[in-house]
Amino acid sequence: MHNLNICKIYMLHRVFPFENNKLFPNENMKITPEFLEKFIIDAKEKGYEFISMDELSQILKYKTTVSKKIVMTLDDGYKDNYTHAYPIFKKYNVPFLIYITTKFPDKKAILWWYNLEELVICNNEISLNNSSYFKCFSEEEKINTFMKIREIIMNLDQKNLYDELNNLFNLYSIDWYKYSKLLTLDWNEILELSNDSLCTIGGHTVNHFVLSKLNKDEIINEINLANKTITNFIKKDVKHFAYPFGDKNSCGKKEFDVVKELKLLTATTTISGHARHGENIYELRRLMLCEGNYIENTNS
Numbered sequence: 001m002h003n004l005n006i007c008k009i010y011m012l013h014r015v016f017p018f019e020n021n022k023l024f025p026n027e028n029m030k031i032t033p034e035f036l037e038k039f040i041i042d043a044k045e046k047g048y049e050f051i052s053m054d055e056l057s058q059i060l061k062y063k064t065t066v067s068k069k070i071v072m073t074l075d076d077g078y079k080d081n082y083t084h085a086y087p088i089f090k091k092y093n094v095p096f097l098i099y100i101t102t103k104f105p106d107k108k109a110i111l112w113w114y115n116l117e118e119l120v121i122c123n124n125e126i127s128l129n130n131s132s133y134f135k136c137f138s139e140e141e142k143i144n145t146f147m148k149i150r151e152i153i154m155n156l157d158q159k160n161l162y163d164e165l166n167n168l169f170n171l172y173s174i175d176w177y178k179y180s181k182l183l184t185l186d187w188n189e190i191l192e193l194s195n196d197s198l199c200t201i202g203g204h205t206v207n208h209f210v211l212s213k214l215n216k217d218e219i220i221n222e223i224n225l226a227n228k229t230i231t232n233f234i235k236k237d238v239k240h241f242a243y244p245f246g247d248k249n250s251c252g253k254k255e256f257d258v259v260k261e262l263k264l265l266t267a268t269t270t271i272s273g274h275a276r277h278g279e280n281i282y283e284l285r286r287l288m289l290c291e292g293n294y295i296e297n298t299n300s
Ligand SMILES: [Zn+2]
Pocket: 075, 076, 204, 208, 243, 244, 245
């Protein structure tokens, strides 16, 4: 009977068909619309109820035994949340929460992982300004090269990312804002979503920096500025938050305490686990919904 005190918060990023010739590390951020639909139908058949994060926060506070509740969350603010996921949530009357990083709809986000994917797919070799050289002829080499360069980019100064990237990729001419224009939600779409009572808009900072690398004032700024910007557009308070990256290296007690001070209702990490009564509602765990781990997650 240990399942009696458990809610599941699922985490998604993109809902979009898989594309040929794209690379696994980026494709893995997607589930297909068909899969989302099947997931919802199966969960309902198994007796799960989909609820909003507002409802979950009340349940976690006041009810000691709850079971078979699911909250659906989507991170960052990809356009397909509106074009592909929203119609499915609407069809099945499923509440959902989108955590917005405001530079996404501001079209100022550098979605370098898509620029890098394009570069690796279109080239058989890549040379960087730090005199490193990578082969990317076969699919396997392309994925290896993608992962190695990804590691290099993750270690760049994130506050000067545009200049740092241009310097690192000085042999190539890359439009670093290309995928921001193509793949992220517009403010108008966010407003329309927010006007539907099924949808909650949450905060996910301005810049998606690793919060543990910032001082307390910088963390407060990143969260408050984003939430104010969102509130200006949707005319509703932002009450829920997700830590960027959300793993143990990106958020810990310091960050949890800051969010608690800001009097938000809940905050979620990307650490894998269930939500239980009595736990700190500023470090709620989530389950990543991807097509590979589906069976394992729904039966646990
Ligand atoms: Zn994120």
